[in-house]
Amino acid sequence: MRLDYRHLKPYRDYQYSRMLGRRLLVLKVLIIAGFVLYGGVFWYLQVVQGGEYRRKAEDNRLRQQIQRPVRGPIRDNHGALLATNRPSFSVRLDRQRCEDPLAVIDALSDRLGVDPGPIRELYERQKERPRFLPVLLMPDVGLETAARIEAQSLELPAVDVVVEAKRYYPLGAAAAHVLGYTGEATRDEVRRGAPNLLPGDRVGRIGVERAWDDFLRGRHGLVLEEVNASGRPLMVVAAKRPVRHGQTLTTTLDAAMQADLARAFGDHAGAAVFLDPRSGAVRALYSAPSYDPNLFAGRVSSATWKALREDPSRPLQNRAVAGVYSPGSTFKLIVAAAALEEGVLEPGEEIFCGGQARFYGQVRHCHRRWGHGKIGLQEAIERSCNIFFYTLGQRLGIEAIEKWSRRFGLGSATGLDLGGEVSGLVPSNEWKMRTRGEPWFPGETISVAIGQGPLNVTPIQLAVQAAVIANGGLRVRPFLRQREGAAPEPIGLSPEVIRELTRAMVAVVQGEGGTAHKARIPGVVLAGKTGTAQVVALDAENDPGDHALFIGFGPLPDPELAWAVIVEHGGHGGELSAPIVREVVRGYLERQGRLAPTAPRQVARRRGDDGL
Amino acid sequence: MTAFEERTDTTMLLQLVLLGLISVIAVASATHGDEATLWTSAATRQVIYLVVGVVVFILVQRVDYHDWAELWPVFYGAGLLLLAVLPLVARPISGARSWLELGPLRLQPSEPMKPVVALAAAAFACGSRGKLSLSRLLALGVVVGLPMGLIAIQPDMGTALTFIPLFLGVAWLAGIRPRVLLSLAVIAALAAPIAWFVVLEPYQKERILTVFDPGRDPSGTGYQVIQSRIAVGSGGVAGKGLFRGSQSRLNFLPARQTDFILAVLAEEVGWIGVIAVLSLYLALLLRTLRTAAIAQDALGTFLCVGIASIWAGQIFINVGMVTGILPTIGVPLPILSFGGSSLVATFLAFGLVASVRLRRLVNA
Known part of the structure; x- marks a missing residue:
């Protein structure tokens, strides 16, 4: 089939022309319809749904x-x-x-x-x-x-x-x-x-x-x-x-005091709180063993974290607010105050200590085997005579002891703005009925009177207790942020009783043979009371030793600091705890120019490196 | 009338150049921020293609379309040969061996093949005089189907598909009976499942399914459609302003200067702008159909209808892709999409239409 395109005839066939015209019209209508349809599609997308798509475009484009x-x-x-x-x-x-x-x-x-x-x-x-x-x-x-x-x-x-x-x-x-x-x-x-x-x-x-x-x-x-x-x-x-x-x-903290306190603690475990007894402002609060918080500044490696968590000495625990200890002889201050205020001990009254005595059918001993003889409150506190306080406990009964313990701030959280605080334990008849299902026996009161038995305190509570005596009978709420202090609450101690207690506490530090004589700083008067919290040894050979406690305040006559120091397994009374206080108070006074400076030194000797 | 106007279809040239200028702006916006100098930028290259296109248009329309038609076997044969050897010599670019690389030039032979096949189909069918015999229909199918098949195996399904409207348009004009057309439709419907299970690649099936549910793979196959719709829809009535479409400027829209150039325009000039562009296309196609109606002989009529069919089909497929109502099959929007082969081929095709129009009077 070969067509000569140059000489194709123009349309002469009318029928053919009409058919072409019709079919062209169909094409034309189809194309126009297509465009109209698309115009509608765009209308739908851009105008009807435009807002929605604009939102989606913004979602694409913008990021917070x-x-x-x-x-x-x-x-x-x-x-x-x-x-x-x-x-x-x-x-x-x-x-x-x-x-x-x-x-x-x-x-x-x-x-x-x-x-x-x-x-x-x-x-x-x-x-x-x-x-x-x-x-x-x-x-x-x-x-x-x-x-x-x-x-x-x-x-x-x-x-x-x-x-x-x-x-x-x-x-x-x-x-x-x-x-x-x-x-x-x-x-x-x-x-x-x-x-x-x-x-x-x-x-x-x-x-x-x-x-x-x-x-x-x-x-x-x-x-x-x-x-x-x-x-x-x-x-x-x-x-x-x-x-x-x-x-x-x-904060209320004193960085230098905090550093002194940590240094004075050395390698010992335990805790200490120093606060301003006038307001409750915490100046230093330390718990040992410690760890470097800078380890937590970035991501903590799981090995570090595991080691800290599983360390048997529990370095992550804040013993100052969450460590519960037996108050030991520091509790005698509360018993003494209660006895005077409740009128069961006449001012100037003396009690005979023969080294042992029978209470409720049970023989109790004083730590001094041959006894203190006839002894007054002053001397009883200074020498920490047990028989004297057993007697006071017997006279007071558990209810009066509980009442005064709570007034001094024991048995409940002090309200320090730190969190993690535990309340400790002050026993009562009601407590024993609840937990043991049997009434309180008067014989149990005897142990409590010298700070033993079911009695648990935290270092921060002991510091508050010391502050109450230091500031003339006001229970303070300790605080860490400046301007957080609450108005201190009078607990009902008469000035005579406070004077009596303070005099005895001064003797503990300053007196000849006072148990806290190691806290002594020449030219400064401090007041305190040591304690030894018995730790029950699991077996005789591995007796870790008792906890050493020292609470107090100073410098007199207008105390600016009240403290509680506990050195775990620190042996007897003020042996290790009192020197820590000495270093901290000395540093405090030296920085204020109230004391000639001396070279700082570590007080508590490192365990196991006596030779150095 | 000046001498130039006598020998040139200035109206059609104006329509084409207008679309070309819109393209340059759209391409400039779509590639705004790409690292390129003024001379290597896509917009500059598009300007150059446009100039080439205008020259091609003027030259093509000056030659009598009967002369072009006489040469159809030469063009057609050369084109088929080129398409046949292309898979052997071409380097695959994004998976298809569609481009012939001559130094820095990259030609897509399937693009100029469109007007060539339109010419061939017109030459082949114009003698039917309203009675299309089955043998002639089959022959027409072969003439169109051969290049279409060669393009399909590149594989370039999009370009191959644009030959179907050509076949239908020319067959329709040649007098195909509605009954035969219906039979073809039935055959196509029956062949569809076979195509689905045998011919189509998994990614092609995905693209078809995406039309019905764009959310099925939002970061994969669906991404293009979703982002295109967001671009179009967020343009609103008046658009965000030229060079200010966030979908295009911030690279959310892939293929934005090529197949999805209309989405860029829709975003930046809104519904009003889209309607303006679509109107230009419609005017171009209607002028082509008008030329078909007033052509001096059947060859001219068939040639115009063939070209109108191809380009209308291509526009419909592309706009369907951009609006998400048709699967994404890689068909550029004539003239507007960045690319020399497509642009020059379009100018060439409408140059043929202009040639028909200029010779509509028998005694001219």
């Missing part, structure tokens, strides 16, 4: 970016920093600027002379993240390393050093328990703390960091950023909520 607040610093009452934020340098790799990350890692470790293994391992864990996100290679390197990397930035173009704020505690282990530490919020905390808490935020875990977390933490800000399809932020569109940084928390 969190601006984390800087945690507020913690200061002592002189303004010294107890917790602050230090710059932490971390080394990061921008994969968008390098071909082969592993080669860069090798080059980096080569230049720094470090093992590439851990860096590679860290890289492997993050390499699935979007490429525009930098990869962390070395967390928290020193300033020196950071400077070396910066100096070689031309050779390592994809490696950056980034500065972040990390929590730093200048006192380290010396103030670990009272200040606490922070940790990354758990999923549960984030859920409960929403919307003010986001994943990755750090919250106070224990101590002041936890108690005043809301105050210190601040609140994160939110900014709206424009991002491209791969998630890279391009610009800030709007600040949705300004970031509010944490506030400075000024």
Whole structure:
């Protein structure tokens, strides 16, 4: 079939022309219909559903970016920093600027002379993240390393050093328990703390960091950023909520005293609280053994955490508020006060101590086998005569002892703004019925009168007890944040009784043969009472020794400090605990220029290195 | 009338150039922020293609379409040969051996093949005089089907599919009886399951399913459709303004300067802009159909209808893709989508239409 296209005849066939015209019209209608249809589709998408799609486009385009607040610093009452934020340098790799990350890692470790293994391992864990996100290679390197990397930035173009704020505690282990530490919020905390808490935020875990977390933490800000399809932020569109940084928390603590206290404690376990008896302001609060809270500034390795948790000496426990001890002879002060106030002991009355006596059919001994002879309250406190106080206990009965114990602040939490406080135990008939299902036997009162039996106290409670006597009979509520103090409560002690107790307590420190003579500082008058809390040995050979207690206040006549010190397994009374107080008080007075300075020294000898 | 106007269909040229200028702006917006100098940027290249297209258009329409038609076996044969050897010599680019690389130039032979096949089909069918015999229908099927098959095995399903409207349009004009058309439809319907289970690749099936449920794989197959719809829909009535479409500017929309250029426009100039662009296309197609109606002979009529069919089909498929009512099969929007082969082939095709129009009067 061959057509001569040049001489194709024009249309002459009318029928054919009409058919072509009809069919062309059909095509024309189809095409117009198609365009009209599409015009409608666009109308539907752009006008009817336009708002919805605009929202989706905004969702694509905008991302909320969190601006984390800087945690507020913690200061002592002189303004010294107890917790602050230090710059932490971390080394990061921008994969968008390098071909082969592993080669860069090798080059980096080569230049720094470090093992590439851990860096590679860290890289492997993050390499699935979007490429525009930098990869962390070395967390928290020193300033020196950071400077070396910066100096070689031309050779390592994809490696950056980034500065972040990390929590730093200048006192380290010396103030670990009272200040606490922070940790990354758990999923549960984030859920409960929403919307003010986001994943990755750090919250106070224990101590002041936890108690005043809301105050210190601040609140994160939110900014709206424009991002491209791969998630890279391009610009800030709007600040949705300004970031509010944490506030400075000024505490009642005295950094120097805290450091002195920790140093004086040496390697011993135990706890101590120093507070201002006039207000209840806590000046120092220490628990031993301690740990370095700076370990918790970043991510804690699970090995470190496990070691701390499983350490049998329980370094994570704050013994100052959560350690329960038997008060031992320090309790005799309360029994004495109760006896005078209840009128069961006449002022100046003497009681005979023959070294032993029978109470409710049971023979009890004094610690001095041949007895103290006829002995008055003053001497009984100074020499810690048991027979004298057994007698007072017998006269008072458990109810009066309970009443006065509670007035002095035992048996319930002191209300310190730290948390984690336990209430201890003051026994009563009601308590015994509840827990043992049988009434209190008068014979049991005898043990309680010398601070033994079912009687548990915490160091902070003992410090409050000392403060009551020091400030003339007011029970203070201890506090750590400046301006948190509550009005002290009079407990109903007459000035004569306070004078009587104070005189006896001065003799304990200052007197010839006083049990706390090791706390003595020439030219300073302190008052105190030692105690020995018996620790029941599991077997005779491994007797760990009794706990040594020392509570008191000073310097007289207007005490500025009241304290309680417990040295676990510290032997008898003031042997190890009194020198700790001496060092702390001396340091306090020296800093104020009220005492000529002497070289500080460690008081409690290290266990096992006597030769040094 | 100036001499130029006498020898040029200026109205059609104006329509084409207008679309070309819109394309340059749209491509510039879509590639805004890409790393390129002024001379290597996509918009500059599109301008160059546009100039080439205009020259091709003017030259093609000056030659009598009867002369072009006489040469159809040469073009058709050369085109078939090129398509046949393409799989042997071409390097696969995004999975298809569709491009012929000559130094820095990259040609897509399937694009100029469109007007060539339209010419061949017109030459082949114009003598039917309203009675299309089965043998002639089958022959027409072979003429269109051969290049279509070669393109399909590249594989470039999108371009191959645009030959179906050509076949239908030309067959319709040649007088195919509605009964036969219906039979073809039935055969196609019966063949569909076979195609589904035998011919189609899994990714192609995914794309078809995505039309009915774009959310089935939002970050995979569905991503293109979802992002395109967001771009289109968020444009609203008046658009976000040129160069200010976030979907395009922030790279959310893939293939934005090529197959999905209309989504960029829809986002930035809104419904009003889209209607303006669609109206231009409609005007171009209606002018082509008008030319078919006033052509001096059947060859001219068939040629215009063939070209109108291909390009209308291509526009419908592309717009369907962009709005998500048709599967994503990789069909560019004529002239608007960035790309030289497609643009020049379009100008060439409408140059043929203009050639028909200029010679509509027998005694001219």
